Amino acid sequence: MNEMTSVAVIGLGAMGVRFAGRFLDAGHEVIVWNRTPEKAAELVSRGASAAASPAEAARNAEAVVTVVSDPEALRAVTEGPDGIAAGANASTTVIEMSTVGLRAVRRLETALPAGVGLLDAPVLGSLSEAESGTLLVFVGGPRRLAERWIPLFGTLGSAIVSGPLGSGAAAKLVANATLVGTLTLLGETIALADRLGLGRRLTMDILALTPLGLASKRRREQLETGNFPLRFRLALARKDAELIREAAEAAHAETRVLEAAATWFADAEEAGLGDRDYSEILRLITRESSAFGPD
Template sequence: MTTSPAAGDTIGFIGLGAMGQKMAGHLLDHGFNLALSDPNPEALAPLRERGAQVYATPREVADHAAIVLVCVPTPAIVEQVVLGADGVIHGQQVKILVDHSTTGPSLARQLHRELEERGIDALDAPLAGGAAGAQAGTLSVMVGGEKRAFERCLPAFRAFGKTVEHLGSEPGLGQTLKLVNNMIVASTLVASSEAMLFGVKAGLDPRQMIDMLNVSTARSFTSEHILAGTVMRREFDFGFRLDLMRKDVRLFLAEAENSGVPAFTSAVVKQFFDQALSEGDPARDMSHVVQVLEQLAGVNLQG
């Protein structure tokens, strides 16, 4: 029977961005040794100082760790990191590959097929909770893949996750739930903003309105944490990049079309993120989509 990793075991981690660096820090806090790779030396430096080992390529990480976690921005980067010439698939020690990125179920199934041929288990384990959840160690971890591999990785997941759920052995289930989650966030942000801008234009005070909505049936995560917070403060710093949210919306639409599920509302929501992306830095926070609606309405949601 496969044993679970314990404090002192080595975990590979590839991708030390806004989420990954914080997650890797929690793994160190919980006593795991880390083998790291990232193209940004500045991201690696603080973890190297804490004792993590740094390697030039994903393949080298997979030569030194039985479990390798990947957390990178796009499906194309995941493919390169996992299946490329210097990818995890060629490592000598790796037994389990965990993809924490948001890539969609189709790629999750592809990774599962190709890694299985090398005797490597693949888990798709995307995350919810954003940079704030990564910082606090309270992420939600949505996992699809073999139960035995999940159980072996569970202690590592619990180092940075408050809610860790195994959704089933079918590859791609974690990715599917993550796309559902992000599509709902994107849609409720656009719909709630539109409705509130109508209220502002009719004479309602934005702060009073959002406070009432958040104790009423219209409340949602976006109204409580995005509109009432970063948008009202005009800081637009929720912690998730605009281009990444647009990428997730596009992935949702592609997968919905493949499965024959109607996505009329989601297709309209995507257009607002397309417009926001065309108006400035793609690395801006995704809450900047509200400004597209504010410009159209001629008023804003400043509290």
């Protein structure tokens, strides 16, 4: 990668808009495309150019970053006459940074014309990490290609080269399996303590000393205030739980605890919480408002 390069960002949701902003700040030529075009306006006012389709964006960029919701969205932006595959050529590298699992990465590989470079590079961290450039990026794909783009990943955070294509997606699913498991276990242990008559403050003090310490400290303020600011949509966390189940099944890994945890996310989405922050699962599991009861 030259110091300055042309990067297309396909998908300007909560993460994509921040990725594009950081690429602009780093001095790259940035081309953007989003299904809902209005979301590109602010980036265009900062110097990005808006493409008419993912294919057009790919035609004009050395690196094409995809950061969309799920496997279906990835197919929508990569396949068909307007998709990235129609515009990419042998000098393009497609860098898949959504959380879509291994099957979607394999499908993307087959959809792209021969010779197009492909990395799967999903990220760990959320909005504040994306803004400050402190994400972890798991990079799967041919080593030399991964190394070529490490400076670009450096504008978003730290790259961990995880192995061949698909290993980035695998690493991300493993990391998010811990989120699905920990958050639901935290909710259930708090609900148990409530039913056993322990005061909420005491409960949180106890949990802080256990293997759930980190999670309970991070969530304490949200539980106390009842304020769960949107960082990661619950529908996306449910999608991750489903991708984890699918990957485990394909690999013959037995994940009984994770399957049970996933039912909480399914219930939450069915209860209409899909567009809220995923940490609201705690509110659902503890079946209460936010207020701390008396100790």
